[in-house]
Amino acid sequence: MSEKASKTETHVRTVSTEDDSLYSVRRADDVLLANLGYKSEFRREFSLFETIAFAFSIMGVVASVTSTYSFGLFSGDNSALPSGSSGGHVGMVFGWLIPCLFVMPIAASMAELASAMPTSAGLYYFSAKLAPPKYAALASWITGWANITGQVTLVCSIDFTCAQMITTALAVGSDGAITLGSGPTFGILLAILFTHGIVCSAATSVLARLNIFYVIVNIGTTFAAIIALLVCSKNNGQRVSTAYAFTMFENNTGWANNGWAFLLAFTAPMWTLTGYDSAAHIAEETAGAARAAPIAILTGVGLTASLGWLLYIAASYATFSVAEIIQTDLPLPMGQLFLNTLGKRGMLALWSLIIVVQYVTGAAQGVDASRVVFAFARDNALPGSRWWKKMNPYTQTPVNAAWLVMVLSGVCGVLGFSEAALSSLAGAAVVGLYTSYAVPIFLRITSGRDKLVPGPFSLGRWYIPIGIVAVSWVAFIVVLLLFPSGSAPTAKTMNYAVVIVMAVFIFASFSWVVSARKWFHGPIKTVEGDQGSSAPSSIVEKRHEE
Numbered sequence: 332m333s334e335k336a337s338k339t340e341t342h343v344r345t346v347s348t349e350d351d352s353l354y355s356v357r358r359a360d361d362v363l364l365a366n367l368g369y370k371s372e373f374r375r376e377f378s379l380f381e382t383i384a385f386a387f388s389i390m391g392v393v394a395s396v397t398s399t400y401s402f403g404l405f406s407g408d409n410s411a412l413p414s415g416s417s418g419g420h421v422g423m424v425f426g427w428l429i430p431c432l433f434v435m436p437i438a439a440s441m442a443e444l445a446s447a448m449p450t451s452a453g454l455y456y457f458s459a460k461l462a463p464p465k466y467a468a469l470a471s472w473i474t475g476w477a478n479i480t481g482q483v484t485l486v487c488s489i490d491f492t493c494a495q496m497i498t499t500a501l502a503v504g505s506d507g508a509i510t511l512g513s514g515p516t517f518g519i520l521l522a523i524l525f526t527h528g529i530v531c532s533a534a535t536s537v538l539a540r541l542n543i544f545y546v547i548v549n550i551g552t553t554f555a556a557i558i559a560l561l562v563c564s565k566n567n568g569q570r571v572s573t574a575y576a577f578t579m580f581e582n583n584t585g586w587a588n589n590g591w592a593f594l595l596a597f598t599a600p601m602w603t604l605t606g607y608d609s610a611a612h613i614a615e616e617t618a619g620a621a622r623a624a625p626i627a628i629l630t631g632v633g634l635t636a637s638l639g640w641l642l643y644i645a646a647s648y649a650t651f652s653v654a655e656i657i658q659t660d661l662p663l664p665m666g667q668l669f670l671n672t673l674g675k676r677g678m679l680a681l682w683s684l685i686i687v688v689q690y691v692t693g694a695a696q697g698v699d700a701s702r703v704v705f706a707f708a709r710d711n712a713l714p715g716s717r718w719w720k721k722m723n724p725y726t727q728t729p730v731n732a733a734w735l736v737m738v739l740s741g742v743c744g745v746l747g748f749s750e751a752a753l754s755s756l757a758g759a760a761v762v763g764l765y766t767s768y769a770v771p772i773f774l775r776i777t778s779g780r781d782k783l784v785p786g787p788f789s790l791g792r793w794y795i796p797i798g799i800v801a802v803s804w805v806a807f808i809v810v811l812l813l814f815p816s817g818s819a820p821t822a823k824t825m826n827y828a829v830v831i832v833m834a835v836f837i838f839a840s841f842s843w844v845v846s847a848r849k850w851f852h853g854p855i856k857t858v859e860g861d862q863g864s865s866a867p868s869s870i871v872e873k874r875h876e877e
Contacts, residue, residue: 360619360620363449363620364449364450367456368854368855368856369450369452369709370857372615372722374534374535374536375616375618375620376534376535376536376616376618377542377617377618378617379627381542382613382624382626384545384546385539385542385609385610385627385695386609386610387546387549388692389607389631390603390604390607390631390632391489391688391691391695392549392634392638392639393549393553393556393638394685394688394689394692395603395639396599396639396643397663397689398489398496398602398689399598399603400599400646400664400665400668419579419580420571420576420577420578420650421577421578421579421580421593422595422596423596423646423647424576424643426593426597426599427596427639431636431639434632434636434804435633436797436800437765437768437769437801438628438632440798441454441608441772442625442626442788443788443794444783445608445610445625445628445786446622446787447621447783448460449617449621450615451612452706452854453478453611453612453706454475454608454767454771455471455474455706455707455767455854456471456706458470458471458771458774459471459854461775467853468848468852469848470774471710471712471851471853472843473839474770474771475707475712475767476836476838477770478608478703478763478767479703479704479713480759480760480763480832481760481761481763481765481767482696482699482703482763483736483740483743485700485764486527486696486697486700486736486737486740487741487746488753488756488757488760489689490527490744491516491744491756492663493520493523493686493690494517494519494523495663496662496666496686496689497519498511500682502662503675503682513747513748516747520744521741524737524744525737527694528733528734530694530697530698531694531697531728531736531737532723532728532733533726534726534728535616535726535727535728538698538728539616541694542695544691545691545694548688549691550638552681552685552687552688555684556642556669557638557641559669559677559681560642560646560648560669560672561645563672563674564648564651567672569649569671569672570648570651573648576648577647580593594811595811597811598758598761598812600639601765602760603635604636605760605761607631608767609699610628610631611624612702612703612706613702621786622788649668655671656671697736697737700736702729702732704719704732704735704736705719705732708732709855710851710853710854711850718731719732755830756831761808761812762813762832765809768801769802775794776798813826
């Protein structure tokens with residue numbers, strides 16, 4: 332046999348071995364999913380790296396920091412303030428760091444659950460299996476509606492901010508000649524949602540490959556922003572001292588208590604550090620999901636928290652005058668910071684990349700939300716479930732669910748005609764998502780202590796203290812997010828997040844009492860488990876008492 336033929340045969344044998352190994356992994360995934368009660372309907376095209384990229388990209392660190400620079404930080408007269416006004420430079424630096432430390436226990440607890448039960452149903456499935464049998468359906472119902480509320484409103488918040496970024500670029504590029512109001516901004520939102528509907532309708536293989544581009548542009552733009560702020564602020568003499576950047580405290584919120592004013596800075600990282608449950612929601616599209624999902628959750632949160640902190644430190648150094656940023660006419664105050672530091676051309680160049688990051692963040696979040704809608708509909712929990720659980724025969728993805736998310740996000744976008752309502756929408760997204768995070772974690776450390784059969788990733792005996800910290804932090808941050816940012820709120824400055832959250836809560840409660848309790852019994856089985864598989868016993872074992 333010739334050397335060339337020998338190499339060809341070796342290559343074919345290697346490829347064949349790799350294919351067999353991948354098939355075995357996917358087969359084990361399908362067996363585990365069957366034991367969880369669901370038939371495998373997706374193509375498992377997401378690799379470990381692509382799953383990590385998805386979980387990281389959905390948080391869009393540089394775009395999210397740009398978006399949340401002024402979140403929850405309005406004084407009594409509704410003047411838009413940057414995060415510096417809620418603790419000044421201390422608020423920027425430590426207002427980001429402290430919440431990130433408390434989000435990690437939440438991510439770790441969620442990673443353990445996703446490893447044990449890798450299904451697109453995710454959080455509401457976890458709640459159903461960990462709750463006492465008598466309350467399993469109710470726990471699943473509450474968690475599912477809270478998660479869907481957060482998912483859809485988050486899509487709207489991300490895409491509306493993307494529209495604001497575009498209007499900011501137009502205003503800067505035209506030297507203020509083009510100033511678009513709420514109507515045109517809403518129109519841009521609808522255009523973004525339409526294109527995202529097309530992207531989210533693509534096949535899983537396409538979505539998986541796109542995430543490689545997402546993570547490259549995301550990380551690259553973040554580092555570009557950090558370096559640009561530090562270098563350019565030094566060159567133009569606007570960089571503050573290290574002592575000033577880390578210790579200067581200001582309170583312009585209207586609240587007399589400085590401690591409370593500082594706490595308001597926590598809203599920015601909490602909005603950014605959401606959506607990492609996405610790794611669980613694409614578990615049915617992931618090869619080796621029980622291992623990949625927890626790694627993606629922890630890596631995504633850790634990387635976002637670290638890069639976000641570095642970016643806020645750079646922003647603190649570059650914030651020479653808080654007062655000047657307060658007085659900006661731009662839709663997003665961070666745009667004024669870039670303009671002051673980089674000049675018009677530099678700002679527009681970097682801003683264009685940030686718009687791309689925000690756009691792909693919205694696309695990733697749209698995919699995440701569509702999987703939640705599909706899964707909830709698969710369990711017949713949504714009005715019109717038979718439509719939303721349909722899989723497109725060509726792409727083998729829930730196209731109907733994706734377009735439902737876009738339509739609902741467009742409806743939520745009407746709130747953008749009110750600045751207070753739009754800010755409240757973002758708060759409602761965080762409240763909805765973190766409530767859905769906390770419920771299964773709380774059940775894990777209470778009624779579900781003996782019900783979970785751990786997957787490859789486990790917290791071991793530390794799951795109780797970690798879970799207590801996670802649930803306690805969510806309880807605290809939800810209350811914080813429902814407070815008005817100013818001490819004397821008016822109709823225009825009120826935080827309407829509580830209204831949005833309560834509207835969904837009342838709807839879900841009313842529908843449960845009147846109807847759903849009679850027919851919704853939690854996750855339903857679409858297939859019986861394959862007990863005869865050669866998969867590891869930890870996978871084949873029946874995981875929960877029905």
